[in-house]
Amino acid sequence: MIINHPLLGPRDAQEFVYLGDATLIDRPDWQASEALDRFYEYLYLRDNPAGMHRELWFHEQGDRSWLVVTRNTVTHEITSVELARDVARARGRSK
């Protein structure tokens, strides 16, 4: 698989480390009253879809940036690659 890095261009997936579903960006609020339930879901439960999957890859052997890769889990086709930083900021994180 080739990951088209937004800053570095096409890179071999071997240079990256895979973390999992990009919902891991949305860390629950630890002070919320239902925090225990939210953290259980956040840590352990996954949609695990057959088809389009937004997922976190870390460019360990490169610029060490986190990417959100949209990839089809049935065909392995990658349709979009974003910087995780941009994705998190667009959701109002890390202002």
Place this chain on the structure above:
Amino acid sequence: MRYSGFKIIAQALTGHRGWKPVWREPEPKRSYDIVVIGGGGHGLATAYYLAKEFGEANVAVVEKGWIGSGNVGRNTTIVRSNYLLPGNEPFYEFSMKLWEGLEQDFNYNAMVSQRGVLNLCHTDAQRDAFTRRGNAMRLHGVDAVLLDREGVRRIAPFLNFDNARFPIKGGLLQPRGGTVRHDAVAWGYARGADTHGVDIIQNCEVTGFRIENGKCLGVETTRGFIGAKKVGCAVAGASSQVMAKAGMRLPIESHVLQAFVSEGLKPLLPGVITYGAGHFYVSQSDKGGLVFGGDIDGYNSYAQRGNLPVIEDVCEGGMSLMPMIGRARLLRSWGGIMDMSMDGSPIIDRTDIEGLYFNGGWCYGGFKATPASGWCFAHLLATDMPHPNAAAYRFDRFRKGLMIDEKGMGAQPNLH
């Protein structure tokens, strides 16, 4: 029809015209007492033990393709019970004992071969870990032998003992481990289940559940609705997909694992050997092919095929451990979809939906579990009580912090 040596001779003399199909191809009935989803090893074993051990006569297995088309027909056939943790070891040893009596029990040649499983260690720390594991096994009454370097050399003189970076320091041997002909396990259980009256319904995909007032009434399939008092799901890599139809999210990710076989060679490997410095394991099939594999590819996948980096990684492991493997030609490689759980251990439990039960999260090691998984799932389905040997495999262990994490990796499925 019972199989025996006499039957084979009689058939040979009469031109093999008397063999009968090994199981029926029934139309689905309107309803059953118990419907098992998934005609892999676990689903078929569940149905077999339901009928044979728990007296359930009205059972069906529904399989979307043909039986054995999933992981039961794709794995590298290794069976062992060399686990460390108390939640796991009694279960896998129960499975090993069932393997030992399986062929007599279901009257089918599954080529159970206890040729030994040898895990190599390459550092002092690794040997300490193996000593601990071996002791844990022996405390559970399981055979474990710690070998030094010369002990390993006696069994496998062809290994690369001169590797300066990863010297072989010894190994942990489980003599009762070995290999089993994977397809024959599916066929043997299917035949046994069918003989005890189970309907095996192939080409029948479960597309949904009929759930009313929190109670499961049966399954919607491509061949119509099939009613059931109880439904057990054992679909391995498709677990999340199927259970999502009942509104559930699971602590599981699906990943692809690849396997490889070389051209046929003369007898070479005495048993199963695993490399402790890279991820590589190898055995030799009775046809002579070297059967080997390594890590999962490491990203969510339903593709049933992997990518080249892992092939390269596995072959590097092979070359580093036994350089002569470079002379053999690779014949085939393939992939299967693993139900990787969040702690690397399986789940055999009921769900919050009455009448709906789940069996999955087997990761890349569920073949060895097939007999015990079937038995324990049948026990749960028939009696509504967990089998003592599978009592730790509950859904709520994640919420309660009671993970069974053999490798100590945390909630990261691709590292288990």
